[in-house]
Amino acid sequence: MARLLIVHHTVSPATQEMLSAVLDGAHTDDIEGVEVGTKSALSTTVPDLLEADAVVLGTPANIGYMSGALKYFFDNVYYPAQGDTEGLPYALYVHGDNDTSGAVRAVESIAGGMGWRRQRPPLSVTGRPDAKAREACWELGAVMALAALGEV
Template sequence: MTRRLLIVAHAPSPNTQRLREAAERGARHPDLDDIEVSVKAPLDAGPDDIRGCDAILLGTTENLGYMSGALKDFFDRSYYAVLEEKQGLPCALYVRAGHDGTGTRRAVESIVTGLRWRWVQEPLILRGDWQEAFADQVEELGLYLAAGLDAGIW
């Protein structure tokens, strides 16, 4: 049975685009047989995308101590439309944080709690100046989420 992983990630810069590509690369690992991956920018994703997935990976920048406006818009358009039908949806998050990422993490966690989605991994906070290891960490997160789906763990 094919399982669907939705990656919704805001990528306004070359480095954040690299993170989104890394998440997709991990999720499309060649050892995973029955995973279909869809990658969308937050402004291009909505309730139908959530309804059609079996797990979701969220990615955002830290903007003024909060999530990106684009990810907030995605939640604003999707929250009530999927509230009752997607409870328990496995999810994970990465935050590209120029500072500490605390406010961004808290904001996304608050919304995810309201949606009653299920965290399958602690949010990954990529703090401070750009490091090449960030892409590896996000690739691993994408692989972890997809592998769990493929194995039927979530």
Template sequence: MTPRKTLLIVYHSMTDGTRQMAQAACDGASADPDSPVQVRLLHAAQAGASEVLGADGYVFATPENLAAISGQLKDFFDRSYYAVLDHVNGRPYASLVCAGSDGRGAARQIERIATGWRLKPVAEPLIVCTHAQTPQAILAPKRISDDALLRCRTLGEAFAQGLALGVF
């Protein structure tokens, strides 16, 4: 029997867009009931070093705030970083970014942190642009398009399959 693997999805969301994206990735990763992959979806405030150490792969999901990851996701990384350094080398990761206009700043910040942890990217950052540009639109609850959610779901499904097959 194949040992069970764990995919950890850590997210933060203020206006629900990133949560929808993370949930879609979780749904995709959990789609096969016979998969040897257990999926854990945790809000960044609930995740820490023990969850990182207990996982075989990671999806980090964040809104882009001022061209960076959210403060709550940054707090997760700050609380976990040194405790897991050199204990997760080579493990796979992917990132999801819910952005108003660009998203590349947040994606680069996750990439830099993942590089420090010596994680291996398994996909390009999946950035969903909401085009929210006014204070009202930025603060308003988001509705992520079905197409974008399908891309998130597909990423989660492929990631779980890759873990199950030992591809990463």
């Protein structure tokens, strides 16, 4: 069975809405054969990452950067998993009050350094997630479940 890992730092109602929508998309009845695992960025381990066929990263934009929790995740997995995750499909969603560009840039830089393959453009939401943002999160989850299966 394919495995989609969602690594997130969910600290606000907005990031919770986005995570929920991503999970709903990943669990759609139209996609079978994918185990979806969700882990806090602070508790995700190297073995969790090595077992994944695709990964979704979720973070708030904090002071122009990814959350400290997501940075902690990268600090813990970067060197131990670097060669073993080359080509791993990934996607990113970010929530911010006004600007998410620094968080996106930082995550993409690190993911690129690990040799991961961006599956979709980063999904950035500022302010309260509306129906369009939640739909985009749902789609991101569904596409990444297909990516875990190797179908996109």
